[in-house]
Amino acid sequence: MALTLEMETVTKTFDEFVAVDRLSFSIREGEIFGLLGPNGAGKTSSIRMMIGITAPDSGSIRLFGHPLSREGVDRVGYLPEERGLYKKMKIMENLVFLARLKGIATAEAKRRANQWLERLDLGGWANARLEELSKGMQQKVQFIAAVLHQPDFMILDEPFSGLDPASSLALKDALLDLKRQGKTILFSTHRMDTVERLCDSICLINHGRSVLLGALREIKAGYGRSSVQLEYEGELPLLHDPALVASFNDFGNYVELRIAPGAEPQRLLETAMRTARICRFEIVEPSLEEIFIDTVENTRMVSSRA
Amino acid sequence: MRKILLVIQREYIVRVRTKAFIIFTVLMPLLMGAAVIVPGKLMMQSAGTRHVTIVCADAAVAATMKSELEGSRASDDKEAPAAAEEQHGEKRGTKQDFAVTVESTPSEELRRNLTSMVRNNALDGFAWIEPDAIRTRKATYYSRNSSDFIESSLVSRALRLALSERELAGHGFSAAQAKTLLGPIAVNNVHISNEGATQSNGSGAFVLPFLLLMAIYMTVLIYGLYVMRSVIEEKSSRVIEVLLGSLTPMQLMAGKIIGVGAVGLTQIGIWALAGIAMGTGGFAMAGRMMGDSMKDAHISTTVLALFPVFFLLGYATYSCMYAAVGAMVNSEEEAQQLQFPVTLPLIACIVVATAVIRDPNTPLAFWLSMFPLTSPIIMFVRVSENMPPLWQLALSIALSLATLYALVWLSSRIYRVGILMYGKRPTLPEIVKWIRYS
Numbered sequence: 049m050a051l052t053l054e055m056e057t058v059t060k061t062f063d064e065f066v067a068v069d070r071l072s073f074s075i076r077e078g079e080i081f082g083l084l085g086p087n088g089a090g091k092t093s094s095i096r097m098m099i100g101i102t103a104p105d106s107g108s109i110r111l112f113g114h115p116l117s118r119e120g121v122d123r124v125g126y127l128p129e130e131r132g133l134y135k136k137m138k139i140m141e142n143l144v145f146l147a148r149l150k151g152i153a154t155a156e157a158k159r160r161a162n163q164w165l166e167r168l169d170l171g172g173w174a175n176a177r178l179e180e181l182s183k184g185m186q187q188k189v190q191f192i193a194a195v196l197h198q199p200d201f202m203i204l205d206e207p208f209s210g211l212d213p214a215s216s217l218a219l220k221d222a223l224l225d226l227k228r229q230g231k232t233i234l235f236s237t238h239r240m241d242t243v244e245r246l247c248d249s250i251c252l253i254n255h256g257r258s259v260l261l262g263a264l265r266e267i268k269a270g271y272g273r274s275s276v277q278l279e280y281e282g283e284l285p286l287l288h289d290p291a292l293v294a295s296f297n298d299f300g301n302y303v304e305l306r307i308a309p310g311a312e313p314q315r316l317l318e319t320a321m322r323t324a325r326i327c328r329f330e331i332v333e334p335s336l337e338e339i340f341i342d343t344v345e346n347t348r349m350v351s352s353r354a
Numbered sequence: 355m356r357k358i359l360l361v362i363q364r365e366y367i368v369r370v371r372t373k374a375f376i377i378f379t380v381l382m383p384l385l386m387g388a389a390v391i392v393p394g395k396l397m398m399q400s401a402g403t404r405h406v407t408i409v410c411a412d413a414a415v416a417a418t419m420k421s422e423l424e425g426s427r428a429s430d431d432k433e434a435p436a437a438a439e440e441q442h443g444e445k446r447g448t449k450q451d452f453a454v455t456v457e458s459t460p461s462e463e464l465r466r467n468l469t470s471m472v473r474n475n476a477l478d479g480f481a482w483i484e485p486d487a488i489r490t491r492k493a494t495y496y497s498r499n500s501s502d503f504i505e506s507s508l509v510s511r512a513l514r515l516a517l518s519e520r521e522l523a524g525h526g527f528s529a530a531q532a533k534t535l536l537g538p539i540a541v542n543n544v545h546i547s548n549e550g551a552t553q554s555n556g557s558g559a560f561v562l563p564f565l566l567l568m569a570i571y572m573t574v575l576i577y578g579l580y581v582m583r584s585v586i587e588e589k590s591s592r593v594i595e596v597l598l599g600s601l602t603p604m605q606l607m608a609g610k611i612i613g614v615g616a617v618g619l620t621q622i623g624i625w626a627l628a629g630i631a632m633g634t635g636g637f638a639m640a641g642r643m644m645g646d647s648m649k650d651a652h653i654s655t656t657v658l659a660l661f662p663v664f665f666l667l668g669y670a671t672y673s674c675m676y677a678a679v680g681a682m683v684n685s686e687e688e689a690q691q692l693q694f695p696v697t698l699p700l701i702a703c704i705v706v707a708t709a710v711i712r713d714p715n716t717p718l719a720f721w722l723s724m725f726p727l728t729s730p731i732i733m734f735v736r737v738s739e740n741m742p743p744l745w746q747l748a749l750s751i752a753l754s755l756a757t758l759y760a761l762v763w764l765s766s767r768i769y770r771v772g773i774l775m776y777g778k779r780p781t782l783p784e785i786v787k788w789i790r791y792s
Contacts, residue, residue, distance in 0.1 A: 063787075096774075099598075101595070124599065130595060132594065133596070134587075134591065137368065148360050149357055149597070150600055194596075
């Protein structure tokens with residue numbers, strides 16, 4: 049299958065600070081790819097290099113099978129995390145200007161913009177100035193600006209942040225539509241629930257380095273069924289017993305935990321029943337959030353030891 | 355190239371349709387006219403009739419003074435008297451109405467009375483002329499408002515004329531002869547330039563280059579700052595990140611500078627057209643409003659043609675620097691201090707401009723018209739005053755273009771890095787590092 053993006057040992061340094069450190073991954077055509085990592089991990093720096101805003105110090109980037117070029121970048125749609133359009137310009141003017149920069153004719157840009165505005169519930173706003181819109185509405189306009197030229201590859205940095213549930217749903221549907229049309233999508237986010245439901249593959253980066261990479265299904269399978277989801281009423285002192293529990297994420301009456309290596313899930317349930325009323329006990333694959341926290345913490349320990 | 359055109363188009367349309375552009379286009383000529391005309395009008399304006407008493411034992415002297423002072427009203431019709439005033443070294447166009455009473459018996463009591471009248475506002479002033487004034491050439495003028503030099507100089511002139519006439523009469527000259535002798539002599543100013551000799555008068559030749567100077571200074575400064583603001587706007591609204599996904603920083607900066615410059619040219623074009631429509635170069639109207647001081651003022655076609663050339667040179671030079679400043683900062687407030695060193699040479703131009711207009715051939719004028727940061731303005735002032743030798747004009751433009759080339763290179767490097775930097779304002783070593791990034 050054709051590769052939309054190939055990053056190979058890409059490194060970017062700002063003065064002493066290594067923002068991206070020998071990062072390698074590739075994105076297959078038509079997949080939804082999640083670029084994950086805590087704040088400051090080097091996500092934005094990586095994305096900027098993918099679309100040629102900055103150049104890597106070393107390593108190579110290939111887009112649509114060719115070395116990075118303007119022609120290639122024109123087929124990319126970019127939704128930056130820091131949203132920005134011209135505040136004093138009308139919505140339609142903003143959209144048409146950006147589409148024309150990507151080579152779309154004015155009339156065609158207008159036609160498509162109207163369709164998108166309708167679809168995202170912004171029908172009557174085409175002639176309003178951007179600054180008159182609420183933050184969530186501006187967000188949607190920004191998304192339209194990123195997809196108006198029908199890019200084959202979309203880079204979306206935190207696309208759902210600041211959207212209400214209804215808008216999020218509309219956006220998600222739109223994305224799945226685009227995926228069905230064979231478009232490639234890269235998500236950059238730290239919202240794991242979205243990634244879990246949408247992404248085919250992920251790359252988790254921390255301190256500019258790739259710490260976890262691959263198809264989401266395989267990654268989760270690799271962790272095995274070593275996780276337990278538990279709904280309870282009462283106290284669970286066993287959570288602090290390292291012989292039973294390796295790590296946990298407690299929500300008060302719901303807890304996700306990783307069973308310590310060698311420990312028996314059966315014994316865990318017995319112990320739990322002694323101190324609390326158990327409503328649900330399920331052995332599952334770990335959630336991405338668990339994997340994320342686990343991996344980030346591990347690499348933190350590794351890097352602090354080093 | 356297509357992308358640069360799109361940026362140009364956007365910058366142009368967004369700016370031209372703003373109220374600010376329309377207001378500035380209309381207001382600028384009015385403001386400039388007002389800047390020249392209002393002070394002049396204020397100077398010329400009569401501050402009401404002055405009630406003055408002349409105390410002089412010699413009735414003939416007092417009578418001549420009285421008629422001279424009250425007669426200065428006649429200088430309203432712009433014939434010989436206007437020139438006479440100039441001839442006598444008076445401030446041009448100054449006029450003052452007087453109502454004069456004569457006292458022929460000086461006494462201490464009279465002096466006290468008059469003093470208290472002046473103090474009580476019953477009288478504006480009185481001239482005390484001793485009988486031996488012809489010999490001593492001294493007199494005293496008492497007034498509340500001793501700083502009104504126009505009033506006292508008019509009194510002084512009247513006294514000088516009166517005494518001289520009296521003296522000439524004593525030497526056997528008739529009153530008519532004395533009048534002729536003491537009358538004004540009109541000196542015609544003929545301005546010799548490389549384009550030939552033209553009739554002119556002093557203040558017109560000063561006012562016109564000054565107006566052109568202000569026009570080029572204002573447009574260079576304002577459009578330069580527009581570029582800076584536009585850069586800051588794109589940076590602070592973060593639209594820059596989206597744009598850079600579609601075009602290179604160089605395309606963006608080039609489009610921006612050309613687009614804003616085109617707005618500037620449009621504005622200048624409108625002013626020029628309006629000027630032509632209003633009469634001979636628009637300044638004729640200002641001339642009419644000011645009386646005849648600008649009667650002979652006109653702009654040659656060479657000067658008119660060079661205006662856009664020097665505007666573009668000055669604008670390109672400064673907008674490059676302002677674009678770099680805009681890229682370095684996060685907000686307009688931050689830009690305030692950083693833009694000052696860039697604006698400094700422009701302000702310097704205005705400071706020395708008066709001296710350059712008065713004498714465009716000093717070494718100072720020469721060097722400033724060569725130095726690339728001041729040359730677009732100072733050279734233009736020289737051109738509008740008196741065409742400098744062609745080699746100087748060519749050298750100045752060549753130096754300016756060479757500097758521009760270097761500035762574009764330097765600014766674009768600062769711009770390219772700066773537009774993506776947020777947070778702390780960069781230090782000078784950091785900026786040097788930016789320039790070195792390949």
